[in-house]
């Protein structure tokens with residue numbers, strides 16, 4: 227896919243702030259998170275006394291390396307979006323530290339964050355609510371330039387049209403409104419907005435979960451192409467492993483505000499070590515003809531995810547784990563590197579010698595949970611891991627090669643000149659403020675959009691827009707890639 231080069235990042239960005247070197251050593255630590263927490267206070271009564279807290283993110287450590295894609299998966303409510311908003315500093319952490327390129331940005335104010343907003347961008351979950359229905363595409367994608375006071379070479383309009391080409395949209399649609407586009411196209415608009423400032427790190431919060439399955443692959447492939455062409459670093463958040471398996475270099479599995487396993491993609495698929503990862507793996511659909519028609523055995527987890535207001539003691543997965551023993555109820559297992567490239571928080575990890583729980587007494591609850599995990603399900607899970615691992619391995623080298631052409635993006639793309647510094651970012655707008663807004667905005671997870679740069683966007687937006695739009699325009703979607 228031919229994507230015109232943006233600024234090489236070695237010069238100063240328009241606006242006067244030193245740019246980070248685009249080509250900075252791949253693999254260097256770009257973002258480092260230590261002990262990160264976000265507890266949303268629960269207040270009651272006339273005096274609004276705090277009576278508790280939602281422990282949305284409850285002490286996580288990880289790093290994101292330059293040029294990689296870190297996938298973050300976990301069930302609904304486990305804190306993925308909150309984590310995304312914390313690392314983009316749209317939320318103020320309760321505790322912990324966020325470092326970007328070695329600089330502590332944990333408590334930077336609006337002014338301090340301003341230059342960083344160009345380097346750290348977010349793509350929101352819901353393309354229907356993250357674009358202001360009253361603004362044209364041109365206004366939406368150019369918002370970052372305005373917010374950052376950046377004047378791209380050649381003018382804003384030309385640059386916005388170039389960005390539209392890059393993401394596979396017709397630059398002539400500059401004056402159209404969001405409701406005239408399909409879901410996939412809207413997500414492309416959100417991506418164009420995020421790319422405007424030529425960022426280094428893009429946090430994509432469930433970028434395809436609101437899209438039709440047939441469109442999902444296109445958007446995922448577009449993100450993949452853009453990464454190759456622009457040297458982007460991604461944190462991609464998803465509900466399940468099927469979306470991130472194609473694009474991630476490493477994957478973090480979250481449960482109730484904690485990271486349960488963090489591993490290189492191949493290791494995670496070949497031999498997941500955390501029982502929860504194993505359960506998620508068993509739900510990954512495999513397009514394997516040999517297994518077509520075979521009844522698929524999923525590892526069923528007992529009960530619902532417990533409340534993040536009072537997570538279970540010890541290992542917070544113990545109420546649903548089929549291997550839980552006494553120690554699991556009292557002692558929280560630390561996230562430890564049990565194999566090179568594979569960190570796990572479990573007292574009795576899978577695929578690891580010496581730590582099987584057979585010699586210790588299973589909790590009664592675990593025995594009940596174990597009944598839901600038949601031998602067949604475990605065998606199926608192992609087969610799934612093997613099949614996905616094979617698929618992942620097979621696709622890895624081909625990935626880049628195949629990307630090429632189908633994206634319409636390519637077409638117009640070339641004509642573009644350099645975006646140079648582009649832009650500000652969407653979120654930016656409120657950016658500054660968005661942050662502390664614990665409550666209000668936060669919730670609406672995706673809504674996050676709120677921060678949605680272009681102004682009021684976030685809010686009601688979609689409403690009207692959603693309507694017919696998609697349908698008609700769907701045809702304009704580029705053909706899916708055969709990934």
Ligand SMILES: Nc1ncnc2c1ncn2[C@@H]1O[C@H](COP(=O)(O)OP(=O)(O)OP(=O)(O)O)[C@@H](O)[C@H]1O
Pocket residue numbers: 266280281282300301302303304305306307308309465534664665666667668669670671
């Ligand atoms: N502003 C807020 N005030 C109070 N609680 C919040 C707020 N934002 C999020 N939460 C709570 O924090 C927890 C984690 O929410 P979050 O949106 O981060 O989860 P998620 O993993 O992104 O879920 P989903 O997959 O459904 O998007 C949830 O219990 C949610 O209700």
Ligand code: SF4
Pocket residue numbers: 500501502541542543544545547548549550551554559571572573574575
């Ligand atoms: S075996 Fe224990 S520590 Fe490991 S996931 Fe199960 S409950 Fe948690």
Ligand SMILES: [Mg+2]
Pocket residue numbers: 306307308431671672
């Ligand atoms: Mg979310």
